Structure formats: structure tokens, C-alpha cells
Amino acid sequence: MNDRIAAGLDGSAESLAATHWAAREALLRGVPLHLVHAEEWSAPPGLPVPTSDVRRHWAQAMLNETADGLRASHPELEVDVRSFDGRPAAELAGVAAGANMIVLGSRGLGTVAGFVLGSVGMAVIRATVRPVVMVRASEDAAPHPDGRHAARELLVGVDISRPCDAVLAFAFEEAxxxxxxLHVLHSWSLPPLVGYGAAYDPRVHAQLEMSAEASLRDVLVPWQEKYPGVGVIARASVGHAATELIGMGSGAGLIVVGRRIRRSSIGAHIGPVTHAVLHHAKAPVAVIAHE
Incomplete structure (x- = not known):
């Protein structure tokens, strides 16, 4: 795998914000930035072939102009560009396989255009095991002091009842x-039968919450020992995980969530919590694949 950050560019404000975020991430890691555009160039039946040539020239000009702007803002950043002829989801997933991370634009709920968070963006997330970061146009694309990310804390959501090492490894390393x-959130639901009486006893509720918090602290111990310089704020709370993450992450620099790797083509490849966070969170969202 090449050490580089890849970013998809389709001309939208969201994808432009993604390229700026990716440039800052590449600087943070000390690796090159790879800008890519993917599109099927073949002209539809009945349309003249030159239509494809016009689109191809437009894409290359867009890539070159964006790269020049990033080089001007970040003289120490190495930037290269490439345009692909093929299905965007498949091509971008292939690019992701050769990068540390791929960064795409996201318009959030209801979008289906380009490779913002719609059919293509979701397909890339499902198809790659590399980290995928989705960035909104509202994310400040202007260069920050020293060309770095804004000084904002990170938030990671974990389910301690399942393996979460890959998600925590990414979050701690990034922090x-x-x-x-680094804020670590574990949201949990009360057992169904408990809700018929015991859950409304504040003493029982407090005991359950203390037990969840203790379990979360136990999970975090080895990571805090490995990253002693990272300040950790851990919280275990009763509630819907997606709602908690979206609320807590409104001012975060990055929200980190996971998705289980599914070998079968049947079934959901992106869980409901991650799906909801991707569609509704205002902050950039990193999706980390794990077993």
C-alpha cells in the first residue's frame, strides 16, 4: 500500500471541501495527496462521441486547477491527479485500496448525485476496508494556521459488546x-424486560450505568497506556447511539464510527447507527471497517 491520502473530486462544493480536508490530513501524516475524478466517459446511444471528450477535458482541467490551488496554499504538500474512465464507485474503491484513506464529499440526507453521500459514496464505503472520510461543504475549506486541521476534539462511538479495536486504534492515533x-461514547439500551419496572428505579438505573462505565474504562485501559498523551473523556449512556453521536459530535473535528466487514453480498454492509451518523452529522465522519 502506498502511503498517501486520496480524495475524490467531482466539481461540487462538497468534494472541494473534501480535498481541502484531505490536504490537511496529508500534511498531518507527511504523505502525498492523490486527487481523483471517476466518470464513465462513453457517450450514451444517440449522442455524439465528442460529448465524452468535452467531459474528459473538463475533468482534467478541474483536477489541475484544484491541485494548483492546494499547492499554492500548502507549498510543502505533494499533489498528483488522475482521471478514471469507469464506474465511479468501483474506480474510487480501487483507489482507496492503494491509499491510507479516501476522502469524499457528502451532502447528507437525500443526495444521490455525483459521489457525494448517495449511491456512489455508500458503495465506496461498502466496497473498501480502508478508512473512508465523508466531509460536508459546511466544513471550513479555508487553510487553517500552519495548514493544519482546526483545533477541535475528536469523538469515537464504540459498542463494547463487539470487537472495536480497529475503531479505537484509528481514533487514538488520529487524536x-x-x-x-478524544471523547469516547458507548451508548446502550436497557434489556427489554427491565423496562417493565426495575429500570424506573433510579438505584437500578445507576447500577447499570456504573457497570457500563466500568466496562468501557476496562476496554480503554490498553489504549490509554499506548497513547498516554491523549486525553480521554469516556461516557457510557442509555439512549440511541446515533442520536447521541450526532448531538455530541456537532462541534467535533471528526466523528469516528465503525462498520462490520461482511463477506456475503446479502444483508446490510453499513449498520443503522453508522448510516444515521453519515446522513445527519455536521462534522466530518470517518468510517472504519472491522471484523
């Missing part, structure tokens, strides 16, 4: 790079 605090 260490940024020298910022």
Missing part, C-alpha cells in the same frame, strides 16, 4: 497526531 482530546 495523537492532532494533539487533541
Amino acid at each position: 495523537a497526531r492532532r494533539a487533541c482530546a
